[in-house]
Amino acid sequence: MKERTRKTFTNLWYFLALGFGSGLAPRAPGTFGTLAALPVYFAISHLSPVTYALWVFLAFVFGIWLCGHVANDMKVKDPGCIVWDEFVGLWITLFMLPVGWYWIFIGFGLFRFFDIVKPWPVSWADKSLSGGMGIMVDDVLAGFYGLACIQLANFLISSNF
Secondary structure, three states, X not given: OHHHHHHHXXXXXXXXXXXXXXXXXXXXXXXXXXXXXXXXXXXXXXXOHHHHHHHHHHHHHHHHHHHHHHHHHHOOOOOOOOOHHHHHHHHHHOOOOOOOOHHHHHHHHHHHHHHHHOOOOHHHHHHXXXXXXXXXXXXXXXXXXXXXXXXXXXXXXXXXX
C-alpha cells in the first residue's frame, strides 16, 4: 500500500487513475472517486453540450489507456483503487443535467446504484471485457443508466405526467 500511495503522488498516471488520491480510501474507493469527480464536473458543466460530450468522450478514450496502463503496472486485473472510470461514468450521468442542485445528488446516487448493482449489460461488461476497456465500459454503461433515469424523470416532471 505504501508503494501505491507513493506512486499516486509521484506519478501523473497513477495520480489521474486513482482520482487525485481518492481511490486510496480504505473503504468504498468507488464512492470517494465519484465524489472526487464532482469538482471537475462543476468546472465542465458550463461547457456547451457538444463540448461537454467531446470532453467526456476524450476522457473515456484516454481512460481506456490510462486504466489499462496503471492496472497492468499494478499487475491487477481491475484494481478497486482505480477510479478514473467513476469520473467518466458520473460525468455521463450528469450530462445536460436539469436545473436544480438536488439533481446532482440524484445523479450521484443513481450512478453509484447502477455501478454497484450492475444490471445487464453493466454486469456483462464487468465480467467479459478486460484491460482498460473492461475497467471503463461497465462504469460508462452505469453512467448511461443514470443519465436515462434523470432525463426520464425530468421529462415526466416537466410534462406534468
